[in-house]
Amino acid sequence: MNDAVKDTVYSIENLSFSYPHKGGRYRDTLDEPLLQDLNFSLYREDFTMLCGDNGCGKTTLGKLLLGILRPDQGRVLLEGNDMQTGSLAGTARRVGYLFQDPGKQLFGTTVYQDLAFPLRLRNLAEETIEEKIENILYELDLVPLRDRGPYVLSQGEKQRVALAAILLNGAEYLVLDEPTTSLDVRRKEKLADLLARLRKRGVGILMIGHDQDFIKAHASRVLRMERGGIFDESL
Amino acid sequence: MKVYDPRTKLVVVIALSSLGVVIKDASLLALVLVVGIIVSHHFGASMLRAYHRLKKLLVMLFLIAVLQSLFNGQGEALLVWGNFTFLTTGGLMRGLEFLLRMAIVLLSATIVATADEREMVQGLVQSKVPYELAFMVSLGVRFLPMLAQELQDTMVALQLRGIELKKIPWRSRLDTYVYLLLPVLVGTIKKAEAISLSMETKGFRARHRRSSYRRLRFATRDVFWMVGSTMSACMLLVLYWQ
Numbered sequence: 001m002n003d004a005v006k007d008t009v010y011s012i013e014n015l016s017f018s019y020p021h022k023g024g025r026y027r028d029t030l031d032e033p034l035l036q037d038l039n040f041s042l043y044r045e046d047f048t049m050l051c052g053d054n055g056c057g058k059t060t061l062g063k064l065l066l067g068i069l070r071p072d073q074g075r076v077l078l079e080g081n082d083m084q085t086g087s088l089a090g091t092a093r094r095v096g097y098l099f100q101d102p103g104k105q106l107f108g109t110t111v112y113q114d115l116a117f118p119l120r121l122r123n124l125a126e127e128t129i130e131e132k133i134e135n136i137l138y139e140l141d142l143v144p145l146r147d148r149g150p151y152v153l154s155q156g157e158k159q160r161v162a163l164a165a166i167l168l169n170g171a172e173y174l175v176l177d178e179p180t181t182s183l184d185v186r187r188k189e190k191l192a193d194l195l196a197r198l199r200k201r202g203v204g205i206l207m208i209g210h211d212q213d214f215i216k217a218h219a220s221r222v223l224r225m226e227r228g229g230i231f232d233e234s235l
Numbered sequence: 236m237k238v239y240d241p242r243t244k245l246v247v248v249i250a251l252s253s254l255g256v257v258i259k260d261a262s263l264l265a266l267v268l269v270v271g272i273i274v275s276h277h278f279g280a281s282m283l284r285a286y287h288r289l290k291k292l293l294v295m296l297f298l299i300a301v302l303q304s305l306f307n308g309q310g311e312a313l314l315v316w317g318n319f320t321f322l323t324t325g326g327l328m329r330g331l332e333f334l335l336r337m338a339i340v341l342l343s344a345t346i347v348a349t350a351d352e353r354e355m356v357q358g359l360v361q362s363k364v365p366y367e368l369a370f371m372v373s374l375g376v377r378f379l380p381m382l383a384q385e386l387q388d389t390m391v392a393l394q395l396r397g398i399e400l401k402k403i404p405w406r407s408r409l410d411t412y413v414y415l416l417l418p419v420l421v422g423t424i425k426k427a428e429a430i431s432l433s434m435e436t437k438g439f440r441a442r443h444r445r446s447s448y449r450r451l452r453f454a455t456r457d458v459f460w461m462v463g464s465t466m467s468a469c470m471l472l473v474l475y476w477q
């Protein structure tokens with residue numbers, strides 16, 4: 001497909017980022033930035049996979065896309081607007097972000113409460129909330145977990161609850177940080193089905209992951225990160 | 236940059252902060268602060284980083300100082316409105332003293348922060364503090380920033396749910412705080428469990444006596460600083476009390 005006809009969601013321009021040094025006498029002296037002068041775009045039509053070695057900065061890049069971290073240099077444009085100007089919550093309603101450690105994004109005392117409280121804060125009617133949640137629970141195979149506490153769930157279960165919460169936000173683009181690592185084979189296929197359905201509805205996806213089979217089967221575009229750059233492997 | 240024994244840093248910090256706490260005279264406090272800044276710079280503390288990390292606390296301290304200086308009633312009136320005297324010279328001095336004192340205490344903290352944790356434990360142990368206690372102190376010091384980080388992460392995660400923290404109507408505020416505290420609490424308890432488990436597996440307190448590979452030794456400059464800071468602090472206090 002030609003870039004000109006694709007719908008650009010993100011444009012990344014000359015992006016550089018490094019974490020501030022923690023003090024102390026034993027820090028190693030690699031002073032290169034973690035991400036250096038990255039330039040690329042992400043399109044709504046694509047299921048983009050981002051891969052690269054452990055610690056190359058994939059998670060960091062994901063956080064920059066959401067505005068959780070701010071670039072040292074360069075810009076991240078979401079649909080043409082600089083991320084610096086928007087609020088985190090505003091971005092989150094357009095872009096869903098699944099943490100690599102999904103335990104960090106669960107709040108409620110039960111799965112149902114966890115999914116319901118942001119909707120209640122938006123003053124939706126209780127029936128609407130219930131209907132939305134029942135649907136998403138069914139879609140993600142979570143019905144039996146409805147009244148369990150989110151903190152005692154297994155990693156894969158937490159991941160699916162977090163994903164449900166993201167989808168309830170109604171995001172039009174998803175950034176998923178290694179969503180398949182803790183899933184069993186059957187859940188992985190179900191996730192792939194779900195993502196395919198979302199794509200048909202026009203939701204773009206950037207997925208971070210190492211799973212070569214998953215990439216081969218589902219990705220339409222593959223980006224590889226290495227120290228010093230990002231390379232499009234699908235070209 | 237010269238490397239100092241952590242015990243030296245402790246002594247210097249104790250000297251500095253006791254001066255800060257005891258003295259109740261703005262100009263003398265200012266002098267201590269200036270000396271403190273020079274000393275902490277010499278010990279390699281980064282005041283810029285401390286400033287960035289403590290920005291919010293500093294704002295709060297400033298507000299407290301303002302509150303302290305208002306309605307004090309001592310000295311000449313500076314700001315009068317109708318029958319009310321808002322600000323007096325005495326009040327202004329009070330606020331100023333408070334700010335200086337806090338600045339000195341925070342400055343001392345930046346000096347402690349330059350010490351390596353491992354060495355700090357070793358320093359305490361060599362000063363006859365029981366190892367368990369010294370270890371707990373270092374654990375506590377490490378835990379605080381972890382807790383702050385956890386809270387920060389949770390706040391980010393909450394906003395990622397599409398919730399504008401600033402725009403929550405006041406009657407829902409309390410609920411939201413509960414949602415904020417639960418993950419932090421769970422996270423902290425889980426971390427504490429993990430730490431205690433890993434301490435067990437590594438044989439913490441399996442033997443009563445511990446030996447250590449590293450021994451700290453005082454260099455001449457350590458002795459100089461320890462004696463020097465203690466003496467000058469004592470001298471200043473004696474002069475101040477006379």
Ligand SMILES: Nc1ncnc2c1ncn2[C@@H]1O[C@H](COP(=O)(O)OP(=O)(O)OP(=O)(O)O)[C@@H](O)[C@H]1O
Nearest residue numbers: 019020034052053054055056057058059060061100
């Ligand atoms: N909060 C932080 N402060 C300082 N350094 C960090 C922080 N988070 C990550 N790093 C460092 O930045 C580098 C990149 O981390 P990142 O989590 O982005 O890697 P990753 O590509 O997602 O790795 P993985 O495949 O293991 O998930 C690592 O070297 C990591 O130690």
Ligand SMILES: [Mg+2]
Nearest residue numbers: 058059100177
């Ligand atoms: Mg990662």
